[in-house]
Amino acid sequence: MLTAVAEPFILMNAAYADVEVEQELKLYAKSAILIDAVSGRTLYGKNENEILPMASTTKIMTLILTLELADLDELVTVSDYAASMPDVQLHIKAGEQYLLRNLVYSMMLESHNDSTVAIAEHIGGSVEGFADLMNEKAKQIGCEQTYFITPNGLDAVNKDNGKVHSTTALELAKIMRYCIELSPKKEEFLKITSTRDISFDRFRCHNRNAFLDMMDGVLTGKTGFTGDAGYCYVCALEQGGKRYIVALLACGWPNNKTYKWKDAKTLMQYGLEHYQKFELAELEKQNVQIQDIWINDHKSDRHESDRMEALEMMPLQTSKFESVLLRQDEKLNTRISQICGMQAPLRQGEHAGEIRYFAGELCIGKRELVIQNDIEMIDYMWWLKRVVGRYLVTIVN
Numbered sequence: 288m289l290t291a292v293a294e295p296f297i298l299m300n301a302a303y304a305d306v307e308v309e310q311e312l313k314l315y316a317k318s319a320i321l322i323d324a325v326s327g328r329t330l331y332g333k334n335e336n337e338i339l340p341m342a343s344t345t346k347i348m349t350l351i352l353t354l355e356l357a358d359l360d361e362l363v364t365v366s367d368y369a370a371s372m373p374d375v376q377l378h379i380k381a382g383e384q385y386l387l388r389n390l391v392y393s394m395m396l397e398s399h400n401d402s403t404v405a406i407a408e409h410i411g412g413s414v415e416g417f418a419d420l421m422n423e424k425a426k427q428i429g430c431e432q433t434y435f436i437t438p439n440g441l442d443a444v445n446k447d448n449g450k451v452h453s454t455t456a457l458e459l460a461k462i463m464r465y466c467i468e469l470s471p472k473k474e475e476f477l478k479i480t481s482t483r484d485i486s487f488d489r490f491r492c493h494n495r496n497a498f499l500d501m502m503d504g505v506l507t508g509k510t511g512f513t514g515d516a517g518y519c520y521v522c523a524l525e526q527g528g529k530r531y532i533v534a535l536l537a538c539g540w541p542n543n544k545t546y547k548w549k550d551a552k553t554l555m556q557y558g559l560e561h562y563q564k565f566e567l568a569e570l571e572k573q574n575v576q577i578q579d580i581w582i583n584d585h586k587s588d589r590h591e592s593d594r595m596e597a598l599e600m601m602p603l604q605t606s607k608f609e610s611v612l613l614r615q616d617e618k619l620n621t622r623i624s625q626i627c628g629m630q631a632p633l634r635q636g637e638h639a640g641e642i643r644y645f646a647g648e649l650c651i652g653k654r655e656l657v658i659q660n661d662i663e664m665i666d667y668m669w670w671l672k673r674v675v676g677r678y679l680v681t682i683v684n
Contacts, residue, residue, distance in 0.1 A: 312553055315546035317517075317537035320456040321554040323562075323612040324464055324523055324530035328649050330558055330612060335457040338432050339536040342511025342519045343398045344459055345440030345452070347466055348421050349406065350395055350479065354472035356410055356420070359388035363409045365401075372400040372439070377490060379405065389487040395480050396492040398510065400439040407438035414438060428465045430458040442515040451515075460534040463521050467507060467532075480507040498522055498548055502555060506530075510547070520547040524555050529612060531558045562612040565619075567605040570644050570652050575600070575621055577656065580639055584631045584664050598625070598639050601655040611646045620645045625656060631664040 312331065320335040322328060329335070353359075362384045370381040377399040379385065385402075387409065393402035404414060411417025414437060421435035433454040436443040443452040454462075466476045483494050496508040498520075508522030517537040524531050533554045539546035579597050613619070625640035640656035 312557060314535075314550045314553060315539050315543070316456075316535040316550050318456040319535050319538075319550060319554065320460050320533070321558050322457075322460045322464065322532050324468055324525075324532045325608045326606070326611040326646075326649060326651070327461065327464055327608075328611060328646060329457070330531075330562060331554060332457070335534075336432070336455050337536075338451075338453050338455055340442060340452060340513060340516035340519075341440060341454045341459055341536060342513045342516035343440040344509050344511040344519045344521045344534075345435065345438065346394055346398065346403060346511075347476075347480075347509050347521065348424065348435065348462055349403060349417075349438045350391060351462075351466045351470055351472060351476055352417075352420055352424060353387070353391060353406055353410060354475050355470065357387060359386070359391060361387045361409070363387050363390055363405050365405050366408055368414075369401050369405040369408060372404050373441070375399055376401045377492075385488070389485075389490075391479060392482065392485045392487075393490070393492055394439075395509065396482065396485065396494040398439075398495060400441065403439040425458070425462070428461055430454065430461055433458045433462070440511055440513065440516070442513045454536075456534040456536050459521050459536070460532045463507075463523060463532050463534065467523050468530075477507055480509065496522070498551055501548060502552060508551075518544060518547045520551060522551055526559055527564075528610075529559065529562065529564050531555055531612075558612070561614055563615055564610050565613050565646075566610050567652055568609070570605070570619075571603055573621065573644075575623065575642055577623065577640075577642075578625065580625060581628050582631050582633065582662055583628055585662055597659050598656045599659040600642065601657055603652055603654055605652040606650070611649070611651050613646055617646070619651075623656075629658075631662050633658045633662040635659065635661050 314333055318334040318337045318339055320329060321331040323330055365379045365381055365383045367381045370379060375398050377393045379401050390402040390406050393399045394406060407414050407417035411420055417438050418435045425433045434450045434452065436445055436452040467473050481499065485492050496510060498508050499505045502524060504524045504526040506523045506525055508520065511519040517540045519536050519538060521534045533551050535547050535550050538550055577598055622643045622645065629639060635658055637658045638655060639658055642654040643650055644652040
């Protein structure tokens with residue numbers, strides 16, 4: 288296999304170029320990440336693969352599973368165990384019944400632990416059964432380091448395997464990306480988590496996600512705190528057609544409650560100022576030079592040494608997403624791989640290589656290279672015609 292790298296494709300409409308490729312941001316969080324919500328590409332990270340407890344940010348997984356597996360008009364009966372949950376509570380009582388819809392708002396707006404357990408028991412049959420569903424979904428999303436024990440994020444350890452209820456900033460951001468970009472229930476997720484106030488029965492719930500009003504374009508978010516996890520936060524924002532996700536773990540402890548808002552704002556502003564949207568359809572405009580390919584035993588009327596054939600580029604195939612965020616000084620790389628020395632006979636359309644387009648290490652599109660025309664293999668009659676032709680030329684001369 289012969290591989291060549293084409294000239295990098297430069298983003299032409301960059302306003303200016305940053306001198307520092309890796310700018311160190313001052314963050315309070317022990318672990319933090321900023322990603323492109325559309326492509327999932329990491330834009331900035333700080334210890335983003337460190338495994339840490341995540342407190343009530345857990346509830347974004349509880350919500351999306353609830354939306355995908357249940358009808359919000361179902362009635363939920365509160366168990367003794369659900370009613371016994373520690374603060375924060377809605378103060379529901381064992382034996383009472385509530386619409387699943389109302390308990391979902393209680394869970395996401397006020398982070399009520401009793402409502403969350405009632406939801407989990409209703410859907411999973413038990414907290415343990417629901418945790419199994421959570422872990423299965425995490426694997427489907429691509430989260431290999433995430434482990435759920437509780438639906439509400441309270442600190443917990445599995446006594447059988449010693450695992451702690453935990454995730455990484457990267458995987459928490461992945462879960463949020465699934466919730467707002469990939470899930471069939473993404474619109475309902477955004478509607479619920481962006482609701483400011485709701486009343487039902489004897490209760491009134493107010494959204495405790497203050498970041499909703501701290502920056503323009505905040506779409507969703509979930510706070511969390513436990514003694515082991517500290518303050519945690521995950522949120523998404525959209526401005527100018529660009530959509531970002533921030534995840535923060537261990538972002539201070541009591542008396543530092545506002546650190547998470549500061550870190551979230553710092554990361555979001557960094558993304559807005561340093562990245563711009565590139566539409567993958569623009570890859571069609573890239574001019575890529577492809578080398579002709581050598582064909583062994585090629586039946587050709589040209590000189591024997593000229594057995595090179597042109598390849599054809601097939602239509603562009605892009606990733607499932609339509610755009611990617613690039614730094615303003617960033618270049619897309621084009622990687623070309625071609626098969627060296629193919630053997631005749633070959634048919635039009637046979638695979639001969641590939642062009643792949645990359646933003647960093649993220650492949651965002653590709654084009655297959657194929658044989659342009661049928662290529663016949665040399666045979667006895669071909670050689671006979673060549674010999675006779677040369678003989679006649681010699682006689683004439």
